[in-house]
Structure formats: C-alpha cells, structure tokens
Amino acid sequence: MKRISLTQYLVEQQREYGLIPGQLRLLIEVVARACKRIAIAVNKGALGDVLGTAGTANVQGEVQKKLDVISNEVLIEANEWGGHLAAMASEEMDSIHVVPNRYPQGEYMLLFDPLDGSSNIDVNVSIGTIFSVLRKIGHGRGVTEEDFLQPGKQQAAAGYCVYGPQTTLVLTVGNGVAMFTLDRETGSWLLTQHETTIPEDTNEFAINMSNMRHWAPPVKRYIGECLAGSEGPRGKDFNMRWVASMVADVHRILTRGGIFIYPADLKDPSKAGRLRLMYEANPMAFLVEQAGGAATTGRSRLMEVTPSQLHQRVPVFLGSREEVAEAVRYHHAHDNAQG
Ligand code: AHG
Ligand code: MN
Ligand code: MN
Numbered sequence: 001m002k003r004i005s006l007t008q009y010l011v012e013q014q015r016e017y018g019l020i021p022g023q024l025r026l027l028i029e030v031v032a033r034a035c036k037r038i039a040i041a042v043n044k045g046a047l048g049d050v051l052g053t054a055g056t057a058n059v060q061g062e063v064q065k066k067l068d069v070i071s072n073e074v075l076i077e078a079n080e081w082g083g084h085l086a087a088m089a090s091e092e093m094d095s096i097h098v099v100p101n102r103y104p105q106g107e108y109m110l111l112f113d114p115l116d117g118s119s120n121i122d123v124n125v126s127i128g129t130i131f132s133v134l135r136k137i138g139h140g141r142g143v144t145e146e147d148f149l150q151p152g153k154q155q156a157a158a159g160y161c162v163y164g165p166q167t168t169l170v171l172t173v174g175n176g177v178a179m180f181t182l183d184r185e186t187g188s189w190l191l192t193q194h195e196t197t198i199p200e201d202t203n204e205f206a207i208n209m210s211n212m213r214h215w216a217p218p219v220k221r222y223i224g225e226c227l228a229g230s231e232g233p234r235g236k237d238f239n240m241r242w243v244a245s246m247v248a249d250v251h252r253i254l255t256r257g258g259i260f261i262y263p264a265d266l267k268d269p270s271k272a273g274r275l276r277l278m279y280e281a282n283p284m285a286f287l288v289e290q291a292g293g294a295a296t297t298g299r300s301r302l303m304e305v306t307p308s309q310l311h312q313r314v315p316v317f318l319g320s321r322e323e324v325a326e327a328v329r330y331h332h333a334h335d336n337a338q339g
Contacts, residue, residue, distance in 0.1 A: 006032055006169070006180050006189035019173045023084040023106050024156060027133060031110070032169055032189055034078040035129050035161035036182060038071045038115070042127065042163045051122050059094040059311060067121050068092050071114035071129060085110055086136040087143040089310055091279045096310070098143050108156065109134045109148060113279040116160070117245025126164035128247025132283040133157040145310055152282030152303030159283065162247045168192070170254065172290040177254065198293035199257035202320040204239045206249045207261040214265035218298070218334040222327050223261075246275065250284050250318070254291055259319040259327065263298065273315040277307055281316050294324035298331045 004012075010028060014020040020028070041050050054064045072092040079085055080097070083104035088097045091113045099105050110133055117127040133156045137147055159171040167182040169189055177196035180189035205226055212220065229237040241258070243249050249260050264273040275281050285295030285302040295302040295318035305314060317327050 003190040003192070006191070009178060009180070009191050013173065013175065017175055019175055023108060024133070024173070026082050027079070027084045027106075027108055027110065028157060028159075028171065028173075030078050030082055030084070031075070031131055031159075032161075032180075034075045035167075035169060036187065036189075037074050037078070038067075038129060039161070039163050039167045039182065041067065041070055041074075042121075045124070058092050060091075062118075064092065065115065065118045065121050067127075068115045068118055075110075075112055075114050075129070079110060082106070084108055087147075088112070089145075089148055089278065090114055091276055091311070096143065096145055096148065107136050109136055109143070111148065111278050111283075113276070116247045116280065117243070120243070120245050120248075125245065126162055126243060126248040126251075127245050128160050128162040128251075130160040130247060130280055130283050131158065132278065132286070148278065148310055149307040151306050152277075152285055155282060155286050155303075158286040160247045160250070160287070162251050164248060164251075168251070170196075170251065170287060172287050174286075174290065177287055177291045196254055196291045198254060198288065198291045198320055200292070200320055200322045202257040202259060202323050203236055204241060204256075204258040205261065205323075206241050206243075206253070206258060206319075207263075208242055208244070209240070211265050211267060214267040215263055216265070216334075218330040219261070219263045221334070222330040246280055246284065250288070253293070253319045254287065257320045259317065259323040261327070262316045264315040272313045275313060275316050277302075277305060277312050277314040278310060281314050284316075285318060288318045292321065293319050294321045296324055296328055298328060299335070 010020050010025045050066050054066045054069045056064045081103045084106040086105050087109050089111045113130040116130050120127050134150050157173045161169045169180040171178050179193040181192040225233050226238040262275045288295045297315045298317050
C-alpha cells in the first residue's frame with residue numbers, strides 16, 4: 001500500500017485548503033524531525049545514559065529528568081535557526097526563548113511540553129512530546145511573554161508525538177486530526193490515519209483515583225456515580241485506565257473514546273490542577289475538538305480560557321463529547337445547588 005509522507009500531506013493541505021503556509025510547514029517538519037531525535041534517545045534508554053534525574057528543578061519546582069532536559073534542548077536547537085519562529089516557551093524553561101538576533105525572525109510562536117509523562121521514563125512506559133503553535137501578534141522584532149497569553153482557540157496548529165510501541169505523530173492545523181507513524185527503516189513519517197473521530201459516548205474514564213479525597217464535590221459525585229456502575233444512577237458499568245502520561249491517555253481516547261480528567265484538587269489549593277494550560281491542556285483540547293470531542297475546565301470550554309501566566313495550570317476534562325457534557329452537568333448542578 002502506498003502511503004503518503006508528512007511532507008506530501010502538508011503540501012497537499014496547503015494546496016487544497018490554504019491552511020499550511022510555508023513557515024508553518026517548515027515549523028511542523030522541524031518539530032517532527034526533533035521528535036525523531038527524541039524518539040532515538042528514548043529508545044536507547046540505559047544504553048544512551050538518558051535515564052534518571054538531571055539533578056535540577058524546573059520553574060514549577062519539579063525535579064527534571066535527563067530526558068526532560070535533553071528533549072527541551074533538541075526542540076530549541078532544531079527550531080531557532082529556520083526563520084519560522086519568533087520565540088518559544090517550554091514547560092522546562094522559566095521564561096520565553098526569543099530567537100537570537102543572528103537568525104531571521106518568523107511569524108509563529110511555539111510552545112511545548114518537551115517530555116510528557118516523566119514518571120514513566122525509567123519504567124519503560126509510553127511518554128511523549130506535546131506542542132502548540134500561536135501566531136505572533138503585531139510586527140517588529142520584540143516578543144514578550146504577554147504575546148503568548150492567547151486563548152487556545154487562536155492556535156494555528158497543535159500536536160503530540162507518542163513514544164510507545166510505535167512512534168506516532170498526531171497533528172491538527174484546524175482541519176481534522178491526522179496521525180503519522182514513524183517508519184524506522186526509512187526515517188519517514190507516513191500518514192496512517194486521517195479523519196480521526198472520537199466516539200460520542202463512552203464507558204471508560206481516566207483519572208488518578210489516589211487523589212479522590214482531595215477532589216471537589218462535583219468530581220467526587222461524578223466519579224462515584226461512574227463507579228456505582230449498572231446499579232447506580234448512570235445505569236452502566238465503567239472501565240478505568242490511567243497511564244499517567246497525558247499523551248498516552250489522550251492517544252487512547254482519540255483511538256477508542258473515553259474521558260480524561262485531571263481536576264483541580266485541594267491537595268495544593270495554590271494550584272488549579274496539575275496540568276499546564278499552554279503546554280498540555282490547549283494543544284490536547286484543539287486535537288480533541290478537531291476529532292469531534294469536547295474539552296472543558298468542568299465549567300467552560302478550555303480553549304476560551306485567556307491565560308494570565310505562561311505556566312498557569314488548569315482543570316482538564318476532555319474526550320467523548322457526551323461524557324464530557326455529563327461531567328459538566330455535575331458541576332452546574334453543584335453550582336446551582338450552592339445558589
Ligand atoms: P509531565 O511529565 O510533563 O510533568 O506531565 C505529567 C502529567 C501528565 O502527563 C499526566 O497525565 C499527569 O501528569 C500524571 O499525574 P499523576 O502523577 O498524578 O498520575
Ligand atoms: Mn506533561
Ligand atoms: Mn513534561
């Protein structure tokens with residue numbers, strides 16, 4: 001079977017729909033190439049001395065793994081010279097990285113979670129890279145952190161690469177979701193799925209149950225009623241999956257449906273959940289919506305949240321449309337009862 005490459009897909013999308021101008025195509029190809037390099041490092045594991053901690057902490061106080069640092073460097077190096085970017089922001093960097101003066105500056109801004117699922121690196125479980133693309137607003141060379149604070153609905157593209165049994169790149173430019181599998185023999189990304197659709201209904205949820213005692217009442221009630229199964233108010237049995245790599249959990253949901261939840265909890269009231277709006281929630285929300293699913297904070301659409309800080313966190317409920325709507329109903333019911 002003749003499969004089309006990522007390059008051909010991008011060229012044809014531009015020809016047919018005008019959605020991928022030259023700089024965006026270069027950007028996506030560069031990110032895909034960087035992911036290939038990260039995939040090689042991931043595969044080497046202990047042989048490449050890439051396991052374990054780097055001995056440093058990121059801006060959020062999380063201990064960095066060697067692969068967090070390596071992946072961040074790979075993405076920066078690959079992207080800074082091509083002329084397609086004005087600046088980058090990463091979960092692993094305190095502040096934005098403006099393209100140095102020695103290179104031309106492009107019209108896009110790239111945000112990434114270089115290595116998602118860090119706790120799974122050393123145990124050989126699927127991990128990934130998540131990215132989001134925004135347009136630079138305004139002209140001139142200057143870029144500030146404020147330029148990045150755009151709601152997710154303004155993303156020009158988003159995607160992730162999952163380093164699992166297969167290495168798969170999943171992409172949206174606002175015209176559906178396409179998946180490309182890395183052919184390790186030729187080094188090419190080949191289109192293996194387009195027109196990805198998430199089933200509207202599901203009976204599978206993904207949440208870290210160990211946090212249950214810290215959840216807010218509507219989340220407790222929602223999951224409690226899922227657990228009650230066919231004898232409870234939902235009238236059906238639910239299954240549970242939790243990989244603890246958002247990329248792997250979202251990849252499963254894009255493949256067979258489900259609801260993924262990382263709520264705000266009372267464990268650390270200073271944090272609005274665990275996941276980061278700009279590096280994790282927004283790109284995944286864009287992909288999920290483009291596949292016909294829904295992505296909310298539990299109360300409102302994720303991609304409408306206007307960020308106030310680069311590294312801000314947000315509660316996340318995403319996946320099969322009907323089930324996300326159900327979870328939102330629990331929040332509204334709770335809010336209404338409170339008056
Ligand atoms: P990261 O490795 O980039 O910090 O992200 C980990 C995230 C996400 O991938 C996953 O869904 C969640 O954290 C796992 O959280 P728990 O440790 O609570 O399971
Ligand atoms: Mn992450
Ligand atoms: Mn990460």
